[in-house]
Amino acid sequence: MAPPPPGDLAFMSVVELGRLLRETKTSATELATYFLERLERIGPRFNAVVTVTRERALAEAAQADREIRAGKWRGPLHGIPYGVKDLIATKGYPTTWGAEPYRQQRFDADATVVERLGAAGAVLVAKLAMVELAGGMGYNQANASFTGPGKTPWNPAYWSGGSSSGPGAAVAAGLVPFAIGSETSGSILTPAAYCGVTGLRPTYGVVSRHGAMALAWTMDKLGPMGRTAEDCALVLAVIAGRDPKDPSSVARGFRMPPMSRRSPFKVGIPKDADKNIQPEVAANFRAALKVVEDRVEVVEDVELPDLPYGAVAGIIIAAEGASAFDDLLKDGRLSQLTAPEDRTGGYPALAIAAPDYLRALRVRRPMQRALDDFLKKFDVLAQPTRTTVASPIDKPFREGWPGITGGANVIGPTNVVGVPGVSVPNGFGVQGLPTGLSFAARAFDEGKLLALAIFYQSRTDWHTRRPPLD
Amino acid sequence: MTDAISRRAFAEQLALVAAAPWFLEDLRPQAPRPQAPQQQEPSLLAKSLAEGVRLRYPDRFTPDDLAAITRSIDNRLRQIERLYQTPLTNADEPDFVYAVYRGDD
Numbered sequence: 001m002a003p004p005p006p007g008d009l010a011f012m013s014v015v016e017l018g019r020l021l022r023e024t025k026t027s028a029t030e031l032a033t034y035f036l037e038r039l040e041r042i043g044p045r046f047n048a049v050v051t052v053t054r055e056r057a058l059a060e061a062a063q064a065d066r067e068i069r070a071g072k073w074r075g076p077l078h079g080i081p082y083g084v085k086d087l088i089a090t091k092g093y094p095t096t097w098g099a100e101p102y103r104q105q106r107f108d109a110d111a112t113v114v115e116r117l118g119a120a121g122a123v124l125v126a127k128l129a130m131v132e133l134a135g136g137m138g139y140n141q142a143n144a145s146f147t148g149p150g151k152t153p154w155n156p157a158y159w160s161g162g163s164s165s166g167p168g169a170a171v172a173a174g175l176v177p178f179a180i181g182s183e184t185s186g187s188i189l190t191p192a193a194y195c196g197v198t199g200l201r202p203t204y205g206v207v208s209r210h211g212a213m214a215l216a217w218t219m220d221k222l223g224p225m226g227r228t229a230e231d232c233a234l235v236l237a238v239i240a241g242r243d244p245k246d247p248s249s250v251a252r253g254f255r256m257p258p259m260s261r262r263s264p265f266k267v268g269i270p271k272d273a274d275k276n277i278q279p280e281v282a283a284n285f286r287a288a289l290k291v292v293e294d295r296v297e298v299v300e301d302v303e304l305p306d307l308p309y310g311a312v313a314g315i316i317i318a319a320e321g322a323s324a325f326d327d328l329l330k331d332g333r334l335s336q337l338t339a340p341e342d343r344t345g346g347y348p349a350l351a352i353a354a355p356d357y358l359r360a361l362r363v364r365r366p367m368q369r370a371l372d373d374f375l376k377k378f379d380v381l382a383q384p385t386r387t388t389v390a391s392p393i394d395k396p397f398r399e400g401w402p403g404i405t406g407g408a409n410v411i412g413p414t415n416v417v418g419v420p421g422v423s424v425p426n427g428f429g430v431q432g433l434p435t436g437l438s439f440a441a442r443a444f445d446e447g448k449l450l451a452l453a454i455f456y457q458s459r460t461d462w463h464t465r466r467p468p469l470d
Numbered sequence: 471m472t473d474a475i476s477r478r479a480f481a482e483q484l485a486l487v488a489a490a491p492w493f494l495e496d497l498r499p500q501a502p503r504p505q506a507p508q509q510q511e512p513s514l515l516a517k518s519l520a521e522g523v524r525l526r527y528p529d530r531f532t533p534d535d536l537a538a539i540t541r542s543i544d545n546r547l548r549q550i551e552r553l554y555q556t557p558l559t560n561a562d563e564p565d566f567v568y569a570v571y572r573g574d575d
Binding site: 138307311314318335347349350351358359361362363364365366 | 519520522523526527530531535538539542543546549550552553554555556558562563564565566569
C-alpha cells in the first residue's frame with residue numbers, strides 16, 4: 001500500500017503515524033522534516049512557535065530510524081515528532097517562558113518530561129509559544145507574550161487561548177502531532193477548547209514538574225495536548241510517574257484501563273453548566289451528551305461544595321508566583337513584559353501576609369476532602385469547557401463576549417485541589433470557532449476521563465476536522 | 471453556590487483575576503451583575519499596604535500603577551476575609567508536609 005498523501009500526515013493521530021512508521025511507509029526523518037517545514041512555514045501565522053529545534057530533531061529522528069530498522073521498537077511514540085510549551089527546559093535551545101526578560105535563557109539539561117519522551121523515542125521539533133510567565137502576572141488580553149498574541153488556526157482574528165497558546169495552535173494547525181502544555185488554572189483546557197484539540201490536565205503530581213517553569217508550585221501541572229484522547233493517553237503513559245527530582249511527583253504512573261467497560265458512566269452535570277452561556281456552546285454540550293446517552297447515566301444540577309475556591313487559588317497563585325519571580329520584582333524587569341497589566345501585576349502580592357498564605361493552604365485540605373467526597377458520587381463531571389468560543393485578539397477579555405454571565409465553576413475548583421480534567425472538541429460556534437466538552441474526575445481517575453473521551457470520539461468526528469489553512 | 475452573588479464575592483473574583491485571569495469566567499456572577507467594584511474607594515488598609523509596596527520600590531511606579539496596585543490589594547483583602555470564614559482548628563495543618571533531611575554519611 002502506498003504511503004498517504006503528505007497533506008494527510010499533518011492531521012494524523014499518533015496512533016496512525018506510529019502505524020506508518022512500523023510498516024515502514026514513512027520514516028522518523030521524513031516525519032521530522034515534514035513537520036519542521038510546516039512549523040517554519042505556517043507557525044508564524046498563528047504566533048505559535050518560539051524555536052524550531054531542527055538540528056536536535058533530525059538527530060533524534062535519525063537515531064529513531066536506526067533503531068526501528070534494527071528492530072528495536074521503543075513504543076507508540078517512537079519516531080513521533082512533538083513540541084513543548086516554552087516553559088519546559090531543553091538542552092541546547094533557549095527556554096524563554098514567553099517573556100522578554102528570559103528571551104536568552106538557556107538550561108544545560110532537559111526537563112524530566114523531555115527526558116522521558118526522548119527515552120520513548122519521540123522527536124522534539126519545537127519550543128512552542130505561551131503567555132508570558134504562564135499568565136501569572138494577571139494578563140487580561142491576548143497580546144501577552146513577546147511572540148505576539150496567540151491565534152487560533154480556525155480564525156486568526158481570535159485568540160488561541162492561554163497560557164499554552166502555542167501547543168493548542170500548533171496541534172490544531174497540524175504543525176506537531178502532539179505537544180506538552182501546562183496548567184495552573186485552565187491553561188491546557190482553555191487552548192484545547194479554543195483551538196479544537198484534545199487536552200488533558202493530569203492529577204497534580206502525576207507528571208514531574210522538574211525542569212518546568214514554576215508559577216505556583218502547589219498547583220502547576222504538565223499534560224499532553226493532541227488530536228485524540230487516545231493519543232493523550234499514550235503520551236501520559238510515557239511521562240507519568242515518580243521523579244526523585246520532583247518531590248511532589250507520585251509513583252502511580254498511568255496505564256489506560258481496558259475499554260471493555262459495560263456499566264454506564266455516571267455523569268454529573270453542574271448546576272447552571274449551560275445556562276446563560278453562548279447558545280451554540282450550550283447546544284453543542286447537550287448534543288454531545290446525546291451522542292453518548294446510551295452509555296451514560298446523567299445526574300443534572302449537581303452542586304459543588306460551597307467553599308472559597310477562588311480565594312484559596314487567588315492567594316496561592318499570587319503568593320507563590322510573587323516568590324517564584326521575586327528576582328523580576330526586585331530588579332524591576334517586570335517592566336519588560338509585553339502586556340501593560342503584567343508590568344505591575346506581581347506587586348500586590350507583596351502585601352499578602354505569610355499567615356494569610358498559610359491559611360489558604362490550611363483551608364485547601366478540608367476543601368480537597370469535600371470535593372473528593374462530592375466527586376466520588378460520579379465517574380465524571382461534564383460541562384462546556386468554556387462558556388464562549390475564543391475571544392477576539394484585539395479586545396480585552398472582558399469585552400470579548402459581553403453579556404455572557406453564566407456557566408458553572410469547575411475549572412477553578414478542580415485546579416485548586418489538583419484533580420484531573422480533559423477537554424475534547426464538540427462542535428463549532430460563532431465565527432467558525434470550535435467549542436469544547438470537558439470532563440473532570442477524582443484524583444488519579446484519568447482513566448475514567450479518557451475512557452469516556454475516547455468513547456465520545458469514537459462516535460464523533462469533531463477531532464478530525466481541519467482548520468482552513470490555505 | 472447561590473444564584474445571586476454578593477458585591478464582596480464579585481470583588482473577590484475580580485481580585486482573583488489579577489493572579490489567574492481564567493478564574494473570572496469560572497467564577498462568573500449570575501445576572502444581574504453587581505455594580506463594578508472599581509467604583510469603591512479602596513480601604514485604608516489597602517492604601518497603607520500599597521504605600522508599603524511603594525516605599526519598597528520608591529522610584530518605580532506611576533500614579534496609575536499605584537492606583538492599580540491599591541485596587542488589587544483591596545480586592546485581595548476581601549479574598550483573605552473569605553478564607554477566615556472556613557472554620558479550622560489548631561490541628562488543621564497546611565497541605566504540605568515538611569520532611570527532615572539527612573545527606574549521605
